[in-house]
Amino acid sequence: TERLMAEVPETRDDYETALDGCRRCPLWQDATQAVPGEGPRDAALMIVGEQPGDREDLTGKPFVGPAGQLLDRVAGEAGIDRKAAFVTNAVKHFKFTPRGKRRLHQNPNAHEIQQCKWWLDIERELVKPKLIVAMGGTALESLTGSRKGILKRRGKIEQAEDGTPILVTVHPSYILRIPDHLREAETARFRADLERARAFLE
Numbered sequence: 001t002e003r004l005m006a007e008v009p010e011t012r013d014d015y016e017t018a019l020d021g022c023r024r025c026p027l028w029q030d031a032t033q034a035v036p037g038e039g040p041r042d043a044a045l046m047i048v049g050e051q052p053g054d055r056e057d058l059t060g061k062p063f064v065g066p067a068g069q070l071l072d073r074v075a076g077e078a079g080i081d082r083k084a085a086f087v088t089n090a091v092k093h094f095k096f097t098p099r100g101k102r103r104l105h106q107n108p109n110a111h112e113i114q115q116c117k118w119w120l121d122i123e124r125e126l127v128k129p130k131l132i133v134a135m136g137g138t139a140l141e142s143l144t145g146s147r148k149g150i151l152k153r154r155g156k157i158e159q160a161e162d163g164t165p166i167l168v169t170v171h172p173s174y175i176l177r178i179p180d181h182l183r184e185a186e187t188a189r190f191r192a193d194l195e196r197a198r199a200f201l202e
């Protein structure tokens with residue numbers, strides 16, 4: 001922790017500038033920009049997703065596309081104001097393959113997740129959240145070292161290596177991708193997970 005503390009940039013600008021210059025893995029090459037976490041520096045709750053999508057890559061802000069809209073809505077229903085949380089991603093650059101005019105999301109690999117943990121650790125040092133919500137396998141792997149059995153682990157509170165409580169849940173993009181007839185029930189489970197997060201912080 002001492003080593004890390006020494007590396008924590010003094011201001012938000014220092015951190016965001018350093019992040020945008022990151023060359024720790026090759027994903028910077030094709031992305032428009034790095035997307036830092038967003039929210040109050042003293043947020044009690046940190047919400048971690050996978051990586052920026054197309055909209056996030058273009059705007060430089062996390063969770064502004066379809067997954068972000070679902071997150072905002074369901075978090076609100078669970079009594080969590082998204083603006084009061086620090087919202088970020090396990091991987092800070094968009095990974096995609098071009099397909100015509102579209103850019104298709106690709107999953108970050110273990111190396112990219114590991115290299116980008118550097119930045120997530122810095123954000124955790126800056127914010128020191130009381131609870132972290134890990135949404136989906138990539139966030140879970142970054143924060144706990146393993147994504148195995150996520151659907152059995154979801155809804156439960158685990159601990160990061162430093163003892164920070166981690167609430168495990170699915171990624172909102174997963175809910176957007178599943179067949180229509182399953183979506184309502186999965187949204188309700190996602191809401192219940194976020195309600196548990198809210199209750200933990202009370």
Ligand code: URA
Nearest residue numbers: 049050051053062063
């Ligand atoms: N999906 C993510 O995991 N993060 C974003 O910022 C947007 C979509």
